[in-house]
Amino acid sequence: MYNAYTRYVRRHDDDDDDDDVLQKASTSSNLLECLSIITKILMGIAHSVYTFVQLIFTTIYPVEKSLKNNVILVTGAGRGLGREMSMQLAKEGAKLICVDINADGVKETADAINDGWAGQGAVADYYTTNVAEPSEANELARAVEEKWGRVDVLINNAGIVASAPIMDATDEQIRRMVDVNLVSHFWMIRAFLPAMKKRNDGHIVATSSVAAFTCAANIVPYAATKYGVTGLMASLREELRSDPSVANIKTTTVHPFFLDSSPINVKHWEVKSAMPIVSIPQVASAAIRGIKREYAVVTVPELLRFIMHVVWILPQKSADYWRDTFSSQINKA
Ligand SMILES: NC(=O)c1ccc[n+]([C@@H]2O[C@H](COP(=O)([O-])OP(=O)(O)OC[C@H]3O[C@@H](n4cnc5c(N)ncnc54)[C@H](O)[C@@H]3O)[C@@H](O)[C@H]2O)c1
Structure with missing residues (x-):
């Protein structure tokens, strides 16, 4: 028998499904955002190490521009x-x-x-x-x-x-x-x-x-x-x-x-x-x-x-x- 109660339950089941889908989408987007931040931090650390090494190298072998005729x-x-x-x-x-x-x-x-x-x-x-x-x-x-x-x-x-x-x-x-x-x-x-x-x-x-x-x-x-x-x-x-x-x-x-x-x-x-x-x-x-x-x-x-x-x-x-x-x-x- 299809009555008002059945319609109510179905609508709420549909809503629950939608919520599940939304929640999954939001969890995976949060995960992606987190991964992107972690990648940026790791790249930042690698970049800082690289620039420190570069600084040591350029202190020993400096590159200097000439100021002659400037x-x-x-x-x-x-x-x-x-x-x-x-x-x-x-x-x-x-x-x-x-x-x-x-x-x-x-x-x-x-x-x-x-x-x-x-x-x-x-x-x-x-x-x-x-x-x-x-x-x-x-x-x-x-x-x-x-x-x-x-x-x-x-x-x-x-x-x-x-x-x-x-x-x-x-x-x-x-x-x-x-x-x-x-x-x-x-x-x-x-x-x-x-x-x-x-x-x-x-x-x-x-x-x-x-x-x-x-x-x-x-x-x-x-x-x-x-x-x-x-x-x-x-x-x-x-x-x-x-x-x-x-x-x-x-x-x-x-x-x-x-x-x-x-x-x-x-x-x-x-x-x-x-x-x-x-x-x-x-x-x-x-x-x-x-x-x-x-x-x-x-x-x-x-x-x-x-x-x-x-x-x-x-x-x-x-x-x-x-x-x-x-x-x-x-x-x-
Ligand atoms: N003396 C210190 O211990 C010391 C320490 C750290 C930084 N500094 C800075 O170094 C710089 C040079 O200092 P200094 O000890 O050779 O000073 P200084 O007083 O020996 O020479 C400053 C020169 O600036 C000129 N001047 C002042 N007002 C001017 C204006 N409105 N337009 C054009 N020229 C003007 C003066 O005539 C002077 O020739 C300054 O910016 C100073 O703040 C000085």
């Missing part, structure tokens, strides 16, 4: 690290565009290069520019590209510092540090990147600091700008990497520890450090080696990057202990 623009070239990088790059036979807000300093650097290394094909030009002003950065790009045709390597190195507790730094000091140390990178990159993109060729370098991997009292605004530069450069690299039409544009971010600046330079800070501070020539040559090997990150000394990352993953109180025991203390200069 047009290289260095900001903050009027003294300190910028001047030293310009000098060392000149020895490599590069054509230097020295840029600084300090007209006398930048002329001195260019004159020293033209007098010293002209025989090796080095030549230097100089521009007095405030890189923290977007209109000046754009005008610089226009003038340099008109005269030199291209910029192969852009080194954003200009920076300033004032060491003081946060409440003692003036509003003007904080604003200026953010403008010169961080915001100027945006203006310079946006002024020079379009031509690099057109050629799908170029290299953008930034001088950050070990301050971007750690923390220290009395340089709160400075450290914040250096974290900013490191973040800017890492994300810029991702943006370039995600577009195959500009894949040949490289980035390098340099993180120096405290420099033993020459006494003629303005003293930035008094440092009490358990680690030996580094020399300006040492940082300049590490930065240039990093550019030639197309490293994304250069730290001087290299070991410090590893130590800082280990300290980051420690429990906070343990990290504080290591910092208190071994880290640098910065006093107002």
Whole structure:
């Protein structure tokens, strides 16, 4: 007898069958998803091992590009690290565009290069520019590209510092540090990147600091700008990497520890450090080696990057202990 009860039971039997089919389909799709994730993880591990082996191999037998005849623009070239990088790059036979807000300093650097290394094909030009002003950065790009045709390597190195507790730094000091140390990178990159993109060729370098991997009292605004530069450069690299039409544009971010600046330079800070501070020539040559090997990150000394990352993953109180025991203390200069 086919009655309402039979219809009810049949409908529910059909529903149960549908549920079974759906459940089986969902279980097998979950299984496939799981397998795909496990495969990706295994491939990731294999890829990491491969890149570690490759790193060891390329450290022993490095592949370096030549910078001879490259047009290289260095900001903050009027003294300190910028001047030293310009000098060392000149020895490599590069054509230097020295840029600084300090007209006398930048002329001195260019004159020293033209007098010293002209025989090796080095030549230097100089521009007095405030890189923290977007209109000046754009005008610089226009003038340099008109005269030199291209910029192969852009080194954003200009920076300033004032060491003081946060409440003692003036509003003007904080604003200026953010403008010169961080915001100027945006203006310079946006002024020079379009031509690099057109050629799908170029290299953008930034001088950050070990301050971007750690923390220290009395340089709160400075450290914040250096974290900013490191973040800017890492994300810029991702943006370039995600577009195959500009894949040949490289980035390098340099993180120096405290420099033993020459006494003629303005003293930035008094440092009490358990680690030996580094020399300006040492940082300049590490930065240039990093550019030639197309490293994304250069730290001087290299070991410090590893130590800082280990300290980051420690429990906070343990990290504080290591910092208190071994880290640098910065006093107002
Ligand atoms: N000195 C250190 O211990 C240390 C440590 C780590 C990182 N750094 C970074 O290295 C870079 C160079 O430092 P340094 O010790 O050679 O400094 P420095 O003061 O000796 O030289 C910086 C140069 O930048 C120029 N400059 C400043 N403002 C400018 C602007 N608005 N436009 C154009 N040029 C400008 C200055 O005139 C100067 O010639 C900076 O970015 C600094 O933050 C320095």
